[in-house]
Amino acid sequence: MSGCYAVAGWWGGRWEEAAVAGWAEGLRNRLGRPASLGLLFVTPGWADRAAALLEILQLHARVPVLAGCTTSTVIAGAQEFEGRGGFALGLYALPGSEVRAFHVRQLDVEQATEPAWWEARTGVRREESRGWLAFMDPLTLDVDTWLKGWNRAYPGVPVVGGLAGADIRRDSTLLFLNQEVLEEGGVVVSLAGEVELLTVVAQGCMPIGETWTLTRVEQNLIHQIGNRPAYEVLLSTVESLPVEQQERLGGNLFIGLAADEYRDEFRQGDFLVRNLLGVDPNSGVLAVGALPRPGQTVQFQCRDAAAADAELRSLLGRVRGQLQDRVLYGGCLCVCNGRGRGLFGVSDHDARMVQEELGPMGLTGLFCNGEIGPVGRTNHIHGYTASLGLLVSRSGARKGPDR
Structure with a gap:
């Protein structure tokens, strides 16, 4: 099958249902194969349209699992759209994968007193888990307690994600799961089967x-x-x-x-x-x-701009060696609000460097109020960090097209 494995696009235009539907269809056609996963990140100005947006995108992009949240800044491709409203959608084709997504609530965190509780709640056994994406609302979820329990339930399994940005008009964060707009908790995406998550956590x-x-x-x-x-x-x-x-x-x-x-x-x-x-x-x-x-x-x-630049480039170079016998399908990049132009003095620093060192690839992401990623075999919440999750094949297949 021709085509690539992941595509990402940014919409910064006005709300026109037919135009957005056509844009989603065009993104799907660029992918050239059925999507396994869609990631959607939306700036607060689009919050009132979120329910309609989810329906249109899931239908016209034909994505079976759609997850995401609100944020101050979206990332698509090699660009970080600071100060620009709109939304970013990434579509990922993950051959042989098993992708499932779940809503996590504060009540779940309080009930999860044993590691096996989360396995029962999600139906994902620790031995089959190959990685998680997580987008959490820090206003309604004790993220630190959740992550400690999650590390016990899925020891050594990487989690990449972040704490979503709030809609300041509502003083709330919105989370997305398929066609549901959620106002509390978090959304986690399970990766299993023939796909797994490789990570880069650059702490600046x-x-x-x-x-x-x-x-x-x-x-x-x-x-x-x-x-x-x-x-x-x-x-x-x-x-x-x-x-x-x-x-x-x-x-x-x-x-x-x-x-x-x-x-x-x-x-x-x-x-x-x-x-x-x-x-x-x-x-x-x-x-x-x-x-x-x-x-x-x-x-x-x-920690400063020069250190952050050198560290990210060094870590990307290190992970590049792990990709020699893998197919790199695409990535999700979670960047601290304290990076971007405010730290580096230029736009698109982190996204552009990821593409320079590992791309071209379909890359989607967001600016966060705290980033999630592993150091060693344990997942932590960070600050001033760029946390990158690479979706790669588990098999020894040679690297194919990915852009």
């Missing part, structure tokens, strides 16, 4: 100095690193840097906590980056936005 940081071991910790307070006062280690790390790099650190200094201790060496992307909340030079204590543990490996991190 570059490691500085050397790695250390935590030797005394109390809750979120780090007292000692390498049997030295924690502040002393931080100060010596900063002073060892070139002057120009020290000047970049103002407000951009973070700490990275190793996600997996069973490594011979640690590289960029192996750390969960968290905030440095405060320092006490007198006691030598650092307060961090996490609950580290004694014996954990740490490394200080610098």
Whole structure:
């Protein structure tokens, strides 16, 4: 069958039912094969049209599973449409896949006291799960508790997604599941069968100095690193840097906590980056936005535009090597609201780099109020992150057309 495996399009015109229907049919024709999944991201100005939009798109794009949410900015192809209203639709043809989508509610999170609860709720067994896409409403769902329970239910299975943007007129977030407009909870998409999710989680940081071991910790307070006062280690790390790099650190200094201790060496992307909340030079204590543990490996991190650019390019280059014997069907890119033009000074930075390094491919996505993605084998909520989910074949087939 000729054609590609994923296409993405942006609509920024007025609401005209016939025109939108024709646009959806044109996108379907570009795909050239039956779609398995559709991802839809909508800016708040279209919220009042959401129900009609879902019906038109599902019918005329002929997509069996349609999922998504509202957002401040949509992504399609190599473009991030900052400051521009409209919607983005991605269509994905995933041969041999089993794609299912579910609505997650706060009541579900409260009832899911055992890992097996989620398997029973979704009907997706952990051994058959190859990845999840997740779009959550932080206003009506305890996302942190949900994710902790989800990690126990599906250990080692990657989740990529984000916290959706609210419609400021309604003070609510809208979620989409087929032709339903949902005002609470979250929507998760299961990938199984002959498709799986490869991930890139770029946290916008570059490691500085050397790695250390935590030797005394109390809750979120780090007292000692390498049997030295924690502040002393931080100060010596900063002073060892070139002057120009020290000047970049103002407000951009973070700490990275190793996600997996069973490594011979640690590289960029192996750390969960968290905030440095405060320092006490007198006691030598650092307060961090996490609950580290004694014996954990740490490394200080610098976050700025240059670091974010270099990190994303490095991680994309690394994942490119994993695609040699796979078919890359397409991707979903979830970007923090704090990136984009505000961080890089130019438009389309992250989406364009993904296409340069891995494309051309069908890529759809959104700007988020928090991103979801794995570090090591555990999924986390991040900030200032670009979380990319690549939909790829499980078989050893050679890479085919994907654009």
